[in-house]
């Protein structure tokens with residue numbers, strides 16, 4: 001047996017023994033089982049399987065990581081938590097942080113003990129992020145921060161924020177930005193959730209009035225934060241496209257065809273509506289091509305590194321596919337696809353309407369898809385500015 005086959009066999013044995021039934025999809029969602037699964041994965045380092053063992057990760061190489069994902073899918077289990085610690089700031093610190101920053105910040109992320117939020121966007125600085133004006137002034141062993149962030153997802157639950165701040169206002173905009181980490185539980189930070197029309201508040205305004213970020217928590221060099229901030233966005237786009245951390249397990253819900261047959265009827269075993277059938281076939285072909293490209297990219301990343309500007313391709317195309325699928329699901333239902341509440345709609349109809357609406361945001365956050373097209377044109381295809 002090759003070393004990789006040995007690893008697969010050992011992984012299979014471990015999962016069969018230690019992954020409790022209630023932590024598997026379709027296993028009833030037993031809370032005790034889920035807590036146990038979380039504890040066992042953390043102990044084994046598999047909440048962050050590919051991170052170095054010295055910080056609590058699993059130390060797996062790319063091939064072993066792929067095997068683990070396949071085996072997790074086999075038992076229909078996933079990793080128990082995600083969030084911006086594991087998918088955004090963790091990989092950034094591992095690649096670009098100091099040894100002290102890794103020692104202090106990575107283990108709590110692996111253990112799921114801290115919540116992080118992202119302080120990038122400001123009123124007036126979204127797509128043109130480098131124009132940001134939140135000011136950080138050097139004050140000995142710390143920076144004093146004043147200004148405002150907006151659309152800060154999960155800020156009301158976060159313990160820490162990673163933020164882009166202006167440390168030199170007198171140089172070209174990209175050259176006066178620094179990347180800092182700061183605690184949310186301090187007098188200088190105020191968080192105001194933004195209430196949406198749906199009633200939920202997924203994101204917030206965050207205000208800084210003499211907030212403090214310690215110098216030890218400056219990531220990279222002073223005024224060189226733009227490079228760090230961009231690399232973090234590549235991790236974000238890579239994780240959205242499952243180029244990393246792809247251990248999520250999908251529920252085997254009804255297929256588009258199954259749903260279409262239920263709503264549009266069936267003729268000789270096929271979806272009765274020709275136009276709808278053609279759209280679904282087109283969607284499925286595009287989806288298949290996307291997944292194969294995704295898999296090839298993961299396999300080609302031999303050193304396990306998240307790709308650079310090419311992550312924009314996956315972010316753009318993946319979110320458009322996601323939106324196309326949710327549009328199809330709503331459209332094929334006719335008026336049943338327009339429900340918001342009430343007994344005339346079943347749970348899946350209401351759920352799909354909400355997913356359709358929520359998915360509109362996917363082509364905006366992490367940089368709008370127009371901005372992704374600009375990045376692809378300039379940084380992937382090398383077209384002129």
Ligand SMILES: Cc1cc2nc3c(=O)[nH]c(=O)nc-3n(C[C@H](O)[C@H](O)[C@H](O)COP(=O)(O)OP(=O)(O)OC[C@H]3O[C@@H](n4cnc5c(N)ncnc54)[C@H](O)[C@@H]3O)c2cc1C
Pocket residue numbers: 117118119120121122124125126127128150151152153154203361364365366367368369370371374
């Ligand atoms: C659900 C959600 C969660 C978010 N979470 C966070 C978060 O946690 N932290 C955070 O910092 N931010 C977050 N954001 C903010 C997000 O990053 C910004 O909304 C996004 O970058 C766009 O900025 P903007 O909203 O200011 O739009 P604008 O920049 O004002 O853009 C408006 C429109 O103009 C287009 N446009 C702008 N410039 C160009 C150009 N050069 N070429 C072509 N088209 C252009 C855009 O594509 C867009 O369609 C979140 C947003 C959403 C929707």
